[in-house]
Amino acid sequence: MNRQSAAPPSVRASNALLDAAHAGAMTTASLTADEYALFAEFASARRVQGGERLFHRGDHGATMFVVAQGRVELDFGDDLTAKLLGPGEFFGELALLIGDHARSAGAVMSESGVLLVLQQAEFEKMVERNPRMLAQFLRRTIMRVVLNEQSLIRRLRLRNEELQNALDHLHATTHQLNKTEELVRTDDLTGLYNRRGLTLHLQESRALGMAPGLGLLLIDCDRFKQVNDEHGHLAGDRVLQSVANILRSVAGPEDMPCRLGGDEFCLLIAAEHPEKVKRYADFIISTTQGLLMLPQSPPPVCPVSVGGCLIDPASDWNAWYGLADAALYRAKRLGGNRFEWQGSDAGHD
Numbered sequence: 001m002n003r004q005s006a007a008p009p010s011v012r013a014s015n016a017l018l019d020a021a022h023a024g025a026m027t028t029a030s031l032t033a034d035e036y037a038l039f040a041e042f043a044s045a046r047r048v049q050g051g052e053r054l055f056h057r058g059d060h061g062a063t064m065f066v067v068a069q070g071r072v073e074l075d076f077g078d079d080l081t082a083k084l085l086g087p088g089e090f091f092g093e094l095a096l097l098i099g100d101h102a103r104s105a106g107a108v109m110s111e112s113g114v115l116l117v118l119q120q121a122e123f124e125k126m127v128e129r130n131p132r133m134l135a136q137f138l139r140r141t142i143m144r145v146v147l148n149e150q151s152l153i154r155r156l157r158l159r160n161e162e163l164q165n166a167l168d169h170l171h172a173t174t175h176q177l178n179k180t181e182e183l184v185r186t187d188d189l190t191g192l193y194n195r196r197g198l199t200l201h202l203q204e205s206r207a208l209g210m211a212p213g214l215g216l217l218l219i220d221c222d223r224f225k226q227v228n229d230e231h232g233h234l235a236g237d238r239v240l241q242s243v244a245n246i247l248r249s250v251a252g253p254e255d256m257p258c259r260l261g262g263d264e265f266c267l268l269i270a271a272e273h274p275e276k277v278k279r280y281a282d283f284i285i286s287t288t289q290g291l292l293m294l295p296q297s298p299p300p301v302c303p304v305s306v307g308g309c310l311i312d313p314a315s316d317w318n319a320w321y322g323l324a325d326a327a328l329y330r331a332k333r334l335g336g337n338r339f340e341w342q343g344s345d346a347g348h349d
């Protein structure tokens with residue numbers, strides 16, 4: 001005796017149903033000829049014109065329908081495929097299983113015809129008449145609901161994976177964009193902010209409200225061309241990197257060292273008083289002088305001239321630059337390797 005034939009008839013039947021379901025036979029909602037005859041006997045027939053809406057998705061209803069003639073379109077909404085039902089096929093059967101409930105699809109008569117309409121009361125009479133046939137019908141119906149549910153879960157899982165992939169892609173793109181933006185703001189050689197970085201930083205600071213006390217230092221290498229000419233461009237590059245490192249080492253977390261271009265740098269610092277700006281400038285000058293005392297060739301750095309001032313956060317970059325540049329110009333004229341201060345009244349403090 002094999003296992004299949006040892007099982008009680010109901011289990012064998014449901015196994016067969018499951019097999020049939022997996023074979024795809026269960027996905028259609030058709031009545032057998034005998035079932036149709038039974039339904040036709042108890043249901044009330046209703047003639048429906050093409051285009052007439054039977055119910056909307058979400059409407060509550062307790063009625064099941066069987067198509068006797070014509071066609072019905074079921075619309076599940078979103079991006080789910082609509083279904084077209086023809087004679088012998090049924091819909092709204094959940095009404096018989098769970099009573100009044102929200103319809104999961106909208107239904108429209110797409111081609112005039114006749115529907116068999118069943119309420120719970122008629123269904124109960126049918127159960128009394130032919131319980132075996134109705135049990136088969138209900139089992140099939142439940143199986144269909146389960147299969148639909150499983151297919152929905154599969155679709156949701158797939159959709160979830162697609163969304164996760166899209167999200168990962170978005171993260172990667174955002175990261176890439178941030179990196180690109182950082183690169184656009186940064187000077188390749190020194191790693192300091194470049195002029196564009198400074199401009200963007202100032203725009204962002206203005207949008208957030210500028211700090212009240214600010215000082216600006218302009219730093220320019222002295223006779224830098226000579227370093228290039230005597231020791232080569234690579235040695236010149238290293239000198240620029242040394243100057244950048246000195247600015248980086250003196251800058252606090254709120255300060256902004258920047259290479260404006262060529263051998264010109266600036267340092268925007270949080271400072272309420274000239275003394276702080278001057279201390280920064282002294283550090284820069286004395287560090288370059290200290291490095292220049294090392295017996296190294298090519299030289300690790302070159303002398304620098306520094307111009308400094310306090311700036312008015314309400315005025316613009318050109319005004320700030322003009323002040324600091326006046327001081328820098330004086331430092332150059334006096335032979336370089338020194339710091340000059342510019343007061344806001346264009347006098348010397």
Ligand SMILES: Nc1nc2c(ncn2[C@@H]2O[C@H](COP(=O)(O)OP(=O)(O)OP(=O)(O)O)[C@@H](O)[C@H]2O)c(=O)[nH]1
Nearest residue numbers: 220221222223224225226228233234236237262263
């Ligand atoms: N090695 C190197 N040289 C650069 C770079 N950018 C600009 N330069 C050179 O920097 C030199 C700047 O020359 P100038 O503006 O005459 O400045 P200077 O020789 O320091 O003269 P003063 O400022 O008057 O003391 C030029 O020769 C440029 O070619 C760079 O990225 N690397």
